[in-house]
Amino acid sequence: MPPDSPPPPPRLPRAEDEAISPRTILDSRWRLGFPFASSYLVFMGLAGLSRPVSVLMGLLMEACLSLLFYKPFIFPSVPIPSASATTTDAGRDASSSSPPHRKRWDCLLLLLNNNMGSNNERFKKAFEAMKPLGISKKQMKPILRHLYNLFDKNWEPIEEENYRILADAILDAQNERPMPAAPNDETNGEPTPHSSTQLRPDDQRPSASASCYYTDVNDNETPLIKRSRRSRMSSADFVHEQPTQPIAIEGMSSQPASLQPNEPIRALAVVRQADDHGDPSSIVACKRDKGLLLESPEDVLFLNGPEPEIDLPAAPVAKHLNTSSSESGAVHSEAQSKGGSLQKEAVESDAPSVKPIACKHAVDGNSNAAVGFTVSESSEPTFQNCIVSCQPELPLSKQRPLHDVADISKGEERVSIPIVNEFGSESCPPLFYYIRKNLVFQSAYVHTSLARIGNEDCCTDCSGDCLLAPLPCSCSRLTGGEFAYTPEGLVKGEFLDECIAVNHFPEKHNKFYCKACPLERSKNNALPDPCKGHLARKFIKECWSKCGCGMQCGNRVVQCGITCNLQVFFTKEGKGWGLRTLDELPKGAFICEYVGEILTNTELHKRTVQNEKRSKHVHQVLLDANWGSEGVSRDEEALCLDPTFYGNVGRFVNHRCYDSNLVVIPVEVETPDRHYYHVAFFAARKIKAFEELTWDYGIDFDGTDIAFECMCGSKYCRNPKNSRKRARAATSGS
Numbered sequence: 094m095p096p097d098s099p100p101p102p103p104r105l106p107r108a109e110d111e112a113i114s115p116r117t118i119l120d121s122r123w124r125l126g127f128p129f130a131s132s133y134l135v136f137m138g139l140a141g142l143s144r145p146v147s148v149l150m151g152l153l154m155e156a157c158l159s160l161l162f163y164k165p166f167i168f169p170s171v172p173i174p175s176a177s178a179t180t181t182d183a184g185r186d187a188s189s190s191s192p193p194h195r196k197r198w199d200c201l202l203l204l205l206n207n208n209m210g211s212n213n214e215r216f217k218k219a220f221e222a223m224k225p226l227g228i229s230k231k232q233m234k235p236i237l238r239h240l241y242n243l244f245d246k247n248w249e250p251i252e253e254e255n256y257r258i259l260a261d262a263i264l265d266a267q268n269e270r271p272m273p274a275a276p277n278d279e280t281n282g283e284p285t286p287h288s289s290t291q292l293r294p295d296d297q298r299p300s301a302s303a304s305c306y307y308t309d310v311n312d313n314e315t316p317l318i319k320r321s322r323r324s325r326m327s328s329a330d331f332v333h334e335q336p337t338q339p340i341a342i343e344g345m346s347s348q349p350a351s352l353q354p355n356e357p358i359r360a361l362a363v364v365r366q367a368d369d370h371g372d373p374s375s376i377v378a379c380k381r382d383k384g385l386l387l388e389s390p391e392d393v394l395f396l397n398g399p400e401p402e403i404d405l406p407a408a409p410v411a412k413h414l415n416t417s418s419s420e421s422g423a424v425h426s427e428a429q430s431k432g433g434s435l436q437k438e439a440v441e442s443d444a445p446s447v448k449p450i451a452c453k454h455a456v457d458g459n460s461n462a463a464v465g466f467t468v469s470e471s472s473e474p475t476f477q478n479c480i481v482s483c484q485p486e487l488p489l490s491k492q493r494p495l496h497d498v499a500d501i502s503k504g505e506e507r508v509s510i511p512i513v514n515e516f517g518s519e520s521c522p523p524l525f526y527y528i529r530k531n532l533v534f535q536s537a538y539v540h541t542s543l544a545r546i547g548n549e550d551c552c553t554d555c556s557g558d559c560l561l562a563p564l565p566c567s568c569s570r571l572t573g574g575e576f577a578y579t580p581e582g583l584v585k586g587e588f589l590d591e592c593i594a595v596n597h598f599p600e601k602h603n604k605f606y607c608k609a610c611p612l613e614r615s616k617n618n619a620l621p622d623p624c625k626g627h628l629a630r631k632f633i634k635e636c637w638s639k640c641g642c643g644m645q646c647g648n649r650v651v652q653c654g655i656t657c658n659l660q661v662f663f664t665k666e667g668k669g670w671g672l673r674t675l676d677e678l679p680k681g682a683f684i685c686e687y688v689g690e691i692l693t694n695t696e697l698h699k700r701t702v703q704n705e706k707r708s709k710h711v712h713q714v715l716l717d718a719n720w721g722s723e724g725v726s727r728d729e730e731a732l733c734l735d736p737t738f739y740g741n742v743g744r745f746v747n748h749r750c751y752d753s754n755l756v757v758i759p760v761e762v763e764t765p766d767r768h769y770y771h772v773a774f775f776a777a778r779k780i781k782a783f784e785e786l787t788w789d790y791g792i793d794f795d796g797t798d799i800a801f802e803c804m805c806g807s808k809y810c811r812n813p814k815n816s817r818k819r820a821r822a823a824t825s826g827s
C-alpha cells in the first residue's frame with residue numbers, strides 16, 4: 094500500500110441494504126401471525142372441538158386474519174418496517190430508529206397505518222398538497238409512481254414534511270427539460286429513442302435534499318434522454334449508431350439483453366447534493382434489487398410500472414505491471430495481459446457482441462488493508478473498500494467486487510461508463526478508485542485560493558453565457574481575445590489544428606530545456622539524462638467560480654465533465670483495456686480529462702522507486718506544458734498526475750503513433766498560473782461510433798527505455814519493429 098494513500102471513499106448505500114430479506118418476512122410473520130393463531134387454537138380447544146379440527150380452524154383463522162390485516166406478509170412487496178432494513182437519507186424511514194425487537198403492537202400499528210388509507214386516498218392527498226404549488230395531476234402522477242416504487246411501496250417517506258420529496262422531484266424534473274436547441278442541433282433538442290445517453294442530472298445545482306426521479310420516453314414531460322443543462326454539446330447531439338447496446342439486466346438470464354431502438358425505456362436518474370466534489374456519500378442509491386420491484390395485487394393502476402435496472406456483476410483482475418517511462422512528460426504503465434491468451438480468443442467482428450463478465454470477488458484476507466490499496470507480494474493491488482453489488486447474503490467483509498461493470502465510475506460521472514469484454518475473458522481492468530477530479534496526494538502545491546485570482550484573470554462583470562456577449566470577456570485574453578470553444582462546446586477548428594500541429598511537428602515549436610530536468614531525475618535520479626525539452630503548449634482558459642457567468646456559460650466545458658457515451662473494452666490487438674466512444678463524435682468534442690492524484694516530482698520519484706521494488710506499474714503525466722515560461726526545475730514544484738490508484742476513464746486511453754484521434758489540451762480552470770492545469774482530451778477529428786479513442790503519448794520507441802511494445806497499428810508507427818515490417822511488406826509488394 095502506498096504509505097500515505099488517502100483513505101478510501103466511504104461505501105455507498107446499496108440496494109441490498111434496503112432489501113427486505115425473506116428471513117425478515119418470515120420473522121415478522123412469526124412474531125405477529127403465530128400468537129394469533131395459537132390463541133384461536135386454544136379458543137377452539139376450549140370450545141370442545143377435536144384437536145385436528147381445532148388445528149384446522151386455527152390455521153384457517155390465521156389465514157383470514159392475515160388476509161384482513163397482514164397483507165404485507167403475504168404480499169411482501171409492501172414494506173415491513175424492520176430493524177434489519179437500513180435506510181437512505183432520502184428514505185428517512187421511521188423504522189431505522191426502532192429497537193431491534195419492535196413490540197408487536199407497534200409493528201401492527203405501523204402496518205395498519207401503511208394500509209389504512211388506500212392508495213387512491215393517499216394519491217388524492219398527495220395531489221391536494223401539490224396543488225398549491227401549481228403542479229397538475231399529470232405532472233405529479235409519473236413522479237409519484239416512481240417514488241412509490243423507489244421507496245418500496247411505502248408512502249411514509251413520500252408524505253413526510255408535507256410531501257417535500259415529491260415536490261422536489263417534480264420541480265427537479267421540470268428543471269431538467271431539454272435545453273433550447275443549439276443552432277446546429279439536428280435533434281432540435283428533442284430526445285431520440287435511439288440515443289442512449291443518460292446524463293445524470295446536474296450535480297452542481299443546489300438541491301435541498303437528495304432525491305430520485307425518473308424519465309420516460311413515453312412521457313413528454315420527462316424525457317429519457319437528457320441534455321446537460323451546463324454543457325453546450327452532449328452526445329445527444331451526435332448520431333448514435335448503436336442499434337442494440339448490449340446490457341444485462343439483473344434477475345434475467347445471463348444472456349445479454351438489448352435495448353431495441355423503439356422500445357420504451359425507463360431509467361433512474363440520481364440527483365446529488367450540491368457537492369461539486371462528487372462525494373459518493375451524498376448519492377442516493379437507486380434500487381437495483383429486482384425483488385424490490387415486485388408488484389403486489391394491491392397496486393392501483395397509477396402506481397404500476399417497475400423499472401428494469403441494468404446491473405452487471407464485477408470481477409477482479411490479475412495483471413502484470415512493469416514500470417516504464419517515456420519522453421515528453423508521460424510516464425506510462427504496463428498493464429497488458431501478456432501471453433496473448435485473451436488475444437487469441439479474440440473474434441474478428443465489427444459489431445461488438447458482449448458477454449457479461451462473471452461476478453467474482455476479491456478475497457478479503459488482509460486485515461492490514463483497511464485503507465486504500467494493499468500491495469501483495471505478487472504486487473497485485475487488492476481493493477479493500479469496494480462496493481458490494483452481488484451475493485448480499487454473504488458478509489460484507491467477504492464481498493469485494495472490484496468494478497461495477499455497468500458503470501466503472503460508480504456514479505461519479507454524469508454518464509454511465511460500462512466495461513465490456515467481447516472476448517469471453519473474465520478479467521476486469523486494473524484496480525483503482527474512480528475519481529472525477531484530480532486530488533492532491535500530499536505535498537503538491539495547487540494554489541486555488543480565490544484571493545489569488547485577480548479581476549484580470551476572471552470576468553466578474555459577466556453574466557449568463559460569455560460566448561453570447563457582444564465582446565469577448567477577459568477570460569478569452571489567454572486564447573488571443575477569442576474563446577477556444579464554439580457555442581456548441583467544440584474546440585474551434587483553428588485552435589485545435591494548432592494544438593495537433595504541436596504534437597505532429599514538435600521540432601517546429603518552442604521547446605524549453607531545463608538545467609536539471611525533473612522528468613529525467615524521476616527516471617534516473619543518480620545520473621539523469623539531459624533534458625529532452627518540454628513543448629510550450631497552447632492553453633484553454635475556462636471561466637470559473639470567480640467569474641460572473643453561470644455554469645451554463647459556453648466557456649465552461651471541461652469542468653462540466655463527461656457528456657458522451659464511452660465504454661471501457663478489451664482490445665483485440667493486445668493493448669489490454671481501451672476506451673471507445675459509442676457515438677459518433679464531431680471534431681473538437683471534449684471527451685474526458687486525464688484524472689489522477691497530483692504528485693510532486695519528489696513524490697513521483699518515491700513512488701517509482703517503491704513501485705520498482707514491488708515490480709509495480711505506474712502511468713503518470715507530467716504537468717510540464719508551461720515549464721518554458723515558468724522555468725520549473727525544482728522537484729517539489731514539478732507536478733504530475735498519477736492515475737494508478739485514483740483515476741478516471743482517461744487512464745484507459747491507449748497510445749497511437751502520430752495519427753491518434755484525440756489531442757491533449759491543457760486547460761486552466763481554477764488556477765491563474767499554469768503550474769497546475771487540467772489535462773483534457775478532445776477529438777482531433779470526427780470519430781466514428783465504436784472507434785477506439787487513442788492519444789499519442791509521444792514515445793519514441795527507439796531508446797533503451799521503451800515503455801511497451803507498440804501495437805497501435807498506425808502506418809506511422811514509430812516502433813522500429815513495426816516500421817521494419819512495413820518496409821519489408823512494401824519491398825515484397827513492389
Ligand SMILES: C[S@@+](CC[C@H](N)C(=O)[O-])C[C@H]1O[C@@H](n2cnc3c(N)ncnc32)[C@H](O)[C@@H]1O
Pocket residue numbers: 425426427428429522523667668669670671712744745746747748749800801802803804805
Ligand atoms: C494508460 S494505460 C492504457 C490502458 C491499458 N491498456 C490498460 O489495460 O489499463 C497505458 C498502457 O496500455 C498499454 N498500451 C497503450 N497503448 C499501447 C499500444 N499502442 N501498444 C501496446 N500497448 C499499449 C501499455 O501497456 C501501456 O503501458
